[in-house]
Amino acid sequence: MAIFRKLDRLIASEIISLTFVITASLSSVLIMIKFPRYANLLFSAPDSGTTFFMLLLFILPSVLKLTLPISLLLASALVSAKMSADREIEAWMASGVSVLRLSYMPIFLGIIVMIVSLWFALFFEPYSNKSFNKFQWLQSQNAVEAMVQNSIREKSFVFDALPIPENAKLTMYLQSVSSDRSEFSNIFIGLKSNHEKHFSVIVAKSGTLKKEKVNGLQDYIFSLNDGYVYSCNTNKVSLEKFILQNKESLISSNLENSHSKLNLSAYPSFTDWNVTQFSEMQISLLNSFKSKFKIDSNSSNNINQLYPNELYNYIDRLQVENSDWRYKPEVIQKIVYVFKQISIPFCSIFLALIGICLGIQDSRKKQIGVYLGVGIIIFILYSSVSLSQQLATSLIFPPTIAFIFAPLALILTSCILLRWRLRHPPSVSFITFIKDDLLKIKIFSRKG
Incomplete structure (x- = not known):
């Protein structure tokens, strides 16, 4: 058991440090991409320094709730790839440690990332939206007083x-x-x-x-x-x-x-x-x-400023006031917004497991399979989120599809990858798996 604790500490320290670096990098890039939208507001404001800080507070939680789960996926894949390159994975697996046991700590970290991301989505983001709305009023008040005076x-x-x-x-x-x-x-x-x-x-x-x-x-x-x-x-x-x-x-x-x-x-x-x-x-x-x-807002009627209990009461009131709410796209969009807030953070658990499975491969081969796999997983995640929203707002499926579709897609993906890693040695790369097993639908057949 002591050796397993040492293994878990090693994996945890590597993933946590790398997740922090990747999150900071991705968040900085996304924030720099978003800031030009607010250039007019930033440079026309009476106090540009305070406006910059409030804009950063407004943008940050909506960015972190997305970049943190993706950073965990990348960190898990890169850490396991590094351990494979150093032949640590081979040594552990030769001593009887399974891929599932190697994934215990990443899954635990995935639960922590899920909780933190949910906090960003359900508490920090409404707080930042409320704060920026109040800031808009104060800026407007100063502008009105200047107009009245001058x-x-x-x-x-x-x-x-x-x-x-x-x-x-x-x-x-x-x-x-x-x-x-x-x-x-x-x-x-x-x-x-x-x-x-x-x-x-x-x-x-x-x-x-x-x-x-x-x-x-x-x-x-x-x-x-x-x-x-x-x-x-x-x-x-x-x-x-x-x-x-x-x-x-x-x-x-x-x-x-x-x-x-x-x-x-x-x-x-x-x-x-x-x-x-x-x-x-x-x-x-x-x-x-x-x-x-004025800035672009995530939702109408200040729904993005509501905390979970207020959000629940608001949605419940909408359903009571609109007996036929299942057939009203404007009501469905608000419900879908709530499910979208928790869908991607909830996927963090499976992203950590997927990252470990993708990173385990032959140290003698190039790491291109790892990056290809990560790209495919990110595409699956965001395409499933987008598709589920379209299905819900088009009244084809109930709004709950916006919450369960992306996690179900990742659960299926993680099961496929985990079974692949349990049945194949590290020498079988992700590209080989796609070419020889997945595309030929042999993944559930026994190897002779």
Whole structure:
């Protein structure tokens, strides 16, 4: 037993150190690939250092939950390949130690990696998503306060005061502003797209800017009262020209009749105009500015910010509220998201065993079979995950297929590889196994 403990310690120390190095390398590569997506956010933020740290916190758990199991597979394969090259595997097997016994420690490490990966997926990732969402609100709040301080002024046109798409232009005019910048009168807001031949204009008698708390975070609500929304085709008339031609009408205190004073000679038909009257319109400035710090999200309705118990209650509520949820793709997608979170981490146990089986081979031959086998296993893993999601969201199979399909594929693969290693000496490489056994379907036949 003492010699087995020594063997387990040797394998564990080699796999743990190599898994750490591979995880760090793979994670760094994936993070560097993802960071260019957020270049605009990073360089336009008031505090680039804090933004960089929060982006790293946001990206890291979603990367680690994937790279850690793959790193264990690579580490197990490389360690067993190194032991084969040093003829340690032959010595152990000659003394009666089976491949299954050699796999005890890697399987145990696979269980640990599974637990850690599940923690990343179910606890660390929701925490990072919540933290980044709060960070977006704080950044938006700073931007709103700067806008209120610098852009809200009376009797002057302010351009692009609010965040809008890059291919659009916004103009705002306030006839009068209170000293504390909380009340306004005779408001004009115009939005023009550079690529479309129409624009919208909002005019209102009065408006207020008030603070409200939403989920514990302060929001700024811009309320407009007693006004009209004009949507019209430009007919080659620029927004600036429209403002100059109709400046007095748009800013007139008698807004009830302002639409009748507009010079419509440039617009050949009445259908070019849509006029909507409103008594009150509320605009969340933080939500408007939050789009400036928008990033791609893993799921809608903040499902990626829920911890396991909240996730369970959310899915249970969805199923109660939608009696026919099995036939609703939007509900199925949310359930599939939950199963996808735990599917790959759960596969870690089998990846360790597969890695050991792939690494055992003749030391006199090249290691290309090891890398080929690892590539095939990674392809099987991710293709099974992708295929199971497609089958579930297409309503062909129940959503649980997204959880069980990938582990079942790896269980079958590990059984095939383990039987191959139990029946063949290390001199039979993985490529020879594919060519002579697997492709000829002789794996379950007895050797003469």
